[in-house]
Structures are given as C-alpha cells and as structure tokens.
Amino acid sequence: MPGELAEPTGVLAGVDPADGGFAYAPSRESTDLVAIQDRYGLWIGGEEVEALSGRTITTTNPATEEPLAEVAEAGPEDVDLAVAAARRAYEDGWRDLPGRERAKVLYRVARQLQERARELAVLETLDGGKPIKESRDIDVPLAAAHFFHHAGWADKLEWAFANRTPSPLGVVGQVIPWNFPLLMAAWKLAPALATGNTVVLKPAETTPLTALLLAEVLAEAEVPPGVVNIVTGGGATGASLVSHPGLDKVAFTGSTTVGRQIQESLAGTRTRLTLELGGKAANIVYEDAAVDQAVEGVVNGIFFNQGHVCCAGSRLLVQESVAELFLDKLRRRIATLRVGDPLDKNTDVGAINSAEQLGRITSLVEAGVEEGGERWQPACALPEKGWWFPPTVFTGVSQSSRIAREEVFGPVLAVLTFRTPEEAVAKANNTPYGLSAGVWSEKGSKVLWTAERLQAGVVWANTFNKLDPTSPFGGYKESGFGREGGLHGLASYVSLGRR
C-alpha cells in the first residue's frame, strides 16, 4: 500500500460519522457562466435599441431582493416600432420563406438553446427564483423541445391540416407570464414562427432576462431581423401591445382578470385571440390508488415551481376512506422538502417570484384561516432575505371557501374529501376554471370514467404536471380558450383555406 495517507490524522478525522443522517452540504450552481448587463434596451428589428419612452424597470433576484438589471420599459411609441418591424419582416420574406427554410432556422434555435442550456437555466433561476434543478431539467430542455417539435412541422403544414391550405396570420402579439419565462416564450414563439408569422413578444415585468438572452440566441441562430421583437415592460406595455391595431393575433398567458380585459379590448376587431389563464385543478385520489406515488404526484402537483403553475393541482380531493392515511403520508413527505436557495442543486422549493405575489399568497392563506380551514406547515427555516412562503396544506376546507375556489398561485394545497366517484367529479368540476386535473387509481376503467367527465383541458392519470410539445394544452371555462402544443396549438397560428 502506498504511504501518502500515513499522516496521523487521516481523511475521516473529525468527520461526522453520518449515523443518524447527514446534512447535504451546500451545492450551489455557479453563476460565472452568466453575464448580466447593467442595462437592457428593447429588441426591435434584430438589434438592441434604447426605448423611446426613456423609462426603465428594475428586475430583481427574488431570493436575495438584490437588483439584477435595469430593463427598458416600452411605451406605446416603442410598441409601434416593434409592430412595424414585425410587419416588415413578415412582408419582406418570412411569410414567403419555404417551410423547409423556416425549419432550418428553428432547428438552429433549438440546438443553440441546448448549447447554452446551463447559462439559460442559471439566469432563469436568478431572475425568477425557481430551483435550479427545475430550470435545468424542465424549463430549458422543454423550451428546446418546443423548437425542435415545431421545426419539424414547418415544412409539413399541408399534411398537418388535411385538405386545407394553411397560411400564416401575420403579426402576432404575445404576452407571457413570469412563472416559466423562457418556456412560455418558446411555447409562444415556436408555433408562430413555424407557421410563418412574425412576433412581438412581451415578457413579464419581473422576469425579462431569459427572454432577452433568447433574443441573442435567436440572432445567433440567424432568425432574420424583425421576425421576433421583444418589448419589455409592465402591465401598461402589455396593454399597448395587445390593443395595437397592427396585430393579426394576440396570444396571452396569465391571469383570468387580465385575460378578460384583453378579450374586451379586442371585441369587435378582426384580431384573433387565444387565452391561457388561471386554474384551480383537482387532484382526485381514489382509495385504490398507488398511495406512495399518489403522494409524490400531489406534492409535485402543488409544490412544483412554488405552486406558480397555472395547471397546479391546488385542490386535493381524496376519498374519505383513506384520507387520514393519505394526509399523514403527505405531511411526512412535505416535511422533507428543502426550501431555500434556488441555486442550490438540492433545493426543492425556491423563492416566491415577487413581493407582490407573496402578499397575494399571504392574504389568501389568512382568508383560509379566517374561514375555518386548518393550516399546516412543516417546520422549515426560511432565509432571512428574499421572498419565501413555506409549503402549506389546508384541511377542513369547504367547497365554498376562498382557498378552495380562488387561484392562489403559490405553494398552498386545499384538501377536500369525497365518498363516491360521482361526488369527486362533481366537486372537481365545481369551479370557474378548467385547465387541468389529475386522477389517481389503479383501476383503469375508473380512471377513464372519471377523465371523461372532468371539465379540464388536460387530465393526467397517475401522474401530474407532465408537459410535452406534442400534447395540446389549454383550458375550459375561465381557464381560457385555444390550445398550445400539438396539432391543435399549430392550428391557432394559421388560417385554413379550402383547396
């Protein structure tokens, strides 16, 4: 044996023997790869330009409350320029580019997203507060997958719509939320570009940075100038974009309140509209479910991305016969969630996206307590700086309470029980929303019986929050209309003529 370890101390001297558990050492993803500019302009006509408005907004790291950058706030005159640039790009070539050429561009975007995946993931986590393992394993790979998928469609549109002639709509205004900033940009851009439209995209006020990095990626992938324009800003910028008369279509993902305003403003115009709005999804757990995996599914359903998910399984409907056992297992599982530094690879639940959102969550939770719900939270130490909310479970919730009806958009689960499948379906559907739902049972016929009766755009069976570019996603009732992903999503970006 070699003698280099012969020193009296030894490698395990003083090491905690780990009997009785070991604490994970901090395992922080490095931020060296990411260069954040102090100031960002708008991305119009293929270049970064100063906003005519002269105004800026500050984007902040929600985990530390430290400002990350100053970002231009586009005014109406900036939106005018962006729409005009998109119109020029549409008429000067993108519209008439053969599908196979558009496909090449989109494939390049997809590959470049993969190439810069780590950088994008770190930036997403810095700007939005979501755990690095989610931005790394879900947001960025799925964003690339959306470009790959739609690149594949670009030269096959004639076959996508049998006996119809698809043609692009023109210039599309897209407004996306802060919960999946890059992924939502990909969801919106990929189908629009594949079908020959040009775009003005407005990222969310609190999370503009990955969209601005995406602009760089698009340029590297040789997306022609003006095909994608990015105007940053808050609600006012969004309002001037969606009401711009130069648009042929508006696509919005966000709250139902704003969606309703947009629909009002577009009523009577020829501008097409798709809306992907809020949700209050039910996760129905039958007594014959695979209980440990159902617990995982419920945890994933509500705590994925701190519950900032429109399709989050925010209502647990558990069959009364197993409710006690299930909730016991659920609480124990939740107690193992690691809440904290989003850049740590072992973090399960990150920071709340903004102080404003934290306030909204806090006030709804208070309302839940006032209405007699029983609040449970695991013992978990939250960082001192930043915006945080612990995983929360409400039991003793009635179907009428606010916590069971309103979208919290945070890590808060409302638990209700049911006795029969009919009651489960009735309770699940008794909501103004209808975006998603989950069914947990080992009995296939019962899963299908239930799924057929659920008024939700997506129903997951024995899983939850599974998103895929080939699968249409969208809502019933106040969760909006139109679909994203799959053939249905593609159809939202073409007009179909008769052959």
Added chain:
Amino acid sequence: MLAEIEHPDPGPTRLAVGGPVAADGPRSVDGRVLRVPAVDAVGLEERAAALGGRSVKREAKLGALSLLIRCIDLTTLEGADTPGRVQGMCAKARRPEPADRTVPPVAAVCVYPSLVPVAREALVGSGVKVASVAGAFPSGQSELSVRLADISSAVAAGADEIDIVLNRGAFLAGDHRRAFDEVVLAREACGPAHLKVILETGELGTYDQVRKASTLAMAAGADFIKTSTGKVPSAATLPMALCMAEAIRDFADQTGRQVGLKAAGGVRTAKQGWQYLVVIQEVLGPAWLTPDLFRVGASGLLNDVLLQLRFQASGHYARPDDVSTD
C-alpha cells in the same frame, strides 16, 4: 390500497413438513392486517431518479462515504472461494485502508456456510460481523428441512447473521402462506443470529410483487429484507430499494418494528452507494442510517469508496491499482 396481507392468526400454525411456529416473533404484530398498497412503476422510478439526483458534496460526502464503509457486507460467494481468499478479504474488512486509521472497518463479511469458521477466526476482536448465506442459497430449491439445517449449522459455526432467500417458487405460485411460514421457521432456526431475507427482486417481475414480498418477509420475522442474491442478472436498483423502503416504513408505522434494508448486487460505485443512503434518509428517515438498519452487500464497492476518499484527501484521483483487490 386494497390489497392486503392477512396477518396469520395469533394461534400456533403447522406446516405440512411439521414443526410448530413460535408464538413470539411475527406474532407480536397482534394479528393486524398489514397494508400492501399498489405501486405505480412510473411514479416510483421518477422518485428514485429524483433522489438519485441529490448532490452530495464535501463534508456530506465524507460522512456518507464513512457511513457506507461501515454498512458494507464485504462479500465473496463463489464456488472457488478458499480459506486463503476469505482470510484476505477479512483483513481488508478489518482495516480497509491500512495506512489511515480513521477509515473504519466494514459491517460484516458475507461468505458461504463452509467458510464461516475461517471468517470467524480471521475477524476475532475486530467487531466485524460474520454473515453467512444459507438455506440452499441462491435458489432456495431444496427441501425445507435441508434448508433449515443449513441455517442451524451456519449459526452453530459462528455466523452472526444469516442471509436466506425467500421461497420464490411458493411466492410466485401464489402460496404466500408457505413462503411466509418458511421464513418464520428460518427465523426460529437462526436463534440469536440476525435474519436477512433476500427477495430476489429481479425474479419477482413487478414492483407490486416486491412490495408484497417485502411485507410478507417482515411480518414473518425478517430482521432485514434484501434485494438480491447477486446471482441473477437484475440485481439491486434504486427504484427497487425505494419500493422496499416504503414497505419498511409502512411496516414500522403499523407494527412499531424497525426492519433493515440491504441492497446487494450491482452496487459498484461510491456514487451509487450514497444514492442508497439518500433514499434511506429521505424515505425512512435518519434513524435508519446505521449499520443496524442498512447494509450494502458488495465486493467492488469498497475499493471505489476508498478511491473517493483518497481523492477527497489528496485532490487527485488515485489509480485502481493503488488499492488492494482482495
């Protein structure tokens, strides 16, 4: 959640081959019905992958590596095993890193019954346990009396721990009662020795069966349930260990008895090793992170752990030939 194993009546049971079943041991479960929920393969494997993705670094890694060594059943189970080979392995078990006294001994040495006396002698005063496979390992396809005699003689020869196989023939034929009763008898034959029951998960076909076999073995008195013999192509996997850990947790909830988990076969790298520790820690809780309740049966794992420790100490990777291969 509907499938359940009826726990046997508290009264005495008799097997066709004879022999009363002890009134203690598994009967302490007070006749309650034990839950055997269904297992969803997709969800289980996702959870295992998520746990396998935990990042174990620096001081956490050192602690984990130290614990791993202390949980290893250093194993040789070959027809060609000789006293010389077992003695060499025992020396390694006592002092895995002779030049570094902070590196602890392993938990046990695991051998065939005929080599128990050799291991016993080589390990005197070391605190390292002697484990013996027994009961017509690895198939279990011998008459019950022969299997029980195999166990008794290994214990008489000085084995502290006995690793037997579940009667998969009976289990897969649906004769759960027979599989159960045989474990009860094996537990009795073990006397003071600890009993580990190998499910041979690679032969059970589904996670549902693994979950059922886990509960059956625990109810019958197993001190440990173990994944595999290492003699079939599909050995320990993280999802299998997770499935068994969930069964152990439910069993402890219902009966108050803590049963150990042993992963065996296919665990070759330190990283795989700490992934099992993560599963134990997050599913069963830190109380299970002790050699009394977790083991990993392996031959090559120890050396990879030692190489990792050297890397932690020196900052560069040692060559495989820098550690001994006995």
